[in-house]
Amino acid sequence: MLNLERLRTLDALARHGSVSGAADGLHVTTSAVSQQLAKLEREVGQRLLARNGRGVRLTDAGRLLAEHAARILSQVELAQSDLEAQRGQVVGELRLAAFPTGARGLFPAALCHLRARHPALGVTTAEVEPAPAVRAVLRGDADLAVVLDWYNKPLPVPEGLVRAPLLDDPVDVALPATHPHADRADAGLEDFAADDWISWGDDEFCHEWLLDTLRSKGVEPRVAHRAQEHATQLALVAAGLGVCVAPRLGRGPLPAGVRAVPVRQAVRRHVYAVW
Incomplete structure (x- = not known):
């Protein structure tokens, strides 16, 4: 009889395309993945993997079994959920x-x-x-x-x-407390045309949004600093090194010396679930 854990390992390899990817997805070591796959090959009596440069690929038999494994694992999870649902539990x-x-x-x-x-x-x-x-x-x-x-x-x-x-998440501009606009009730993005901006990396969705939005206001932004985390961006603002956009969701208290000014144009992030 085929072992479910070994089928789960094969399914992870098929989805991730590599032993290391399967190991990351299963939260185990690469050697554990290799051992499970070797045992599965012995169980079925066929080669499921073939060398492909420095990695591996599924053989025809491996692809066939991986397709069955995906369906089997889905049905097992559904059966567990249905049984527990009868007892009034979600598992x-x-x-x-x-x-x-x-x-x-x-x-x-x-x-x-x-x-x-x-x-x-x-x-x-x-x-x-x-x-x-x-x-x-x-x-x-x-x-x-x-x-x-x-x-x-x-x-x-x-x-x-x-x-x-x-939800919709309002966005402010975070600026040093010494900034000329720090005490304003609101401001437009164009009011910061002369400031250094703190943004994300070049290939980040939010960085592309910031550039596009400022340019639509007639502002060619001068991005002086880049940081992935809002906390790092706000620390740079506190040091007086520039301004940044500061969404409110998950923001927490602002660092000392930083003010958040609402954006007059009601700039918002749309937050939603995808499944």
Whole structure:
């Protein structure tokens, strides 16, 4: 009889495309993955893997068994859920992904509520930027992703995925307390045309949004510093090194010496779930 854990390992290899990827997805070592696959080959009496340069690929038999494994594992999980549902319990493993401020702002309270309602449900979380999070749902590596886009820059979501709005997140401009606009009730993005900006990396969705939005206001931004985390961006603002956009979700208290001024144009992030 085929071993479910070994089928799960084969399924992970097929989805991730490498032994190291399967190990990461299963939270085990690469040697554990290799051992499980070797045992599975002995069980079925056929070669399931072939060398492919420095990696491996599935043989025809391996691909065939991987297709069956995906269906078998899905049915086993469904059977477990149905049996527990008869007892009034929700069970299984729920894998969640969210962008960092979304995870910080939403997960703690939501997961405490979920655990209280469904104590038999296992939940794992990961901080993942929006576009990779959508791809993780497509690959089956996450069951649900909390993602964001902007009022003027939507995030592409492939057909076949469900998209449900959660909230709109207002955005402020964070600036040093000594800045001329620090005490204003609100400001336009164009009011910061002469300032150094603190942004994300070149290939980040939010960085592209910032450049596009400022340019639409007639501002060619001077990006002096780049940081992935809002906390780092705010620390640079506190040091007087520039200004940055500061969404409110998951932001927490501002560092000493930093002010947050609402954006007059009501700039918002749209936060939603994808599965």
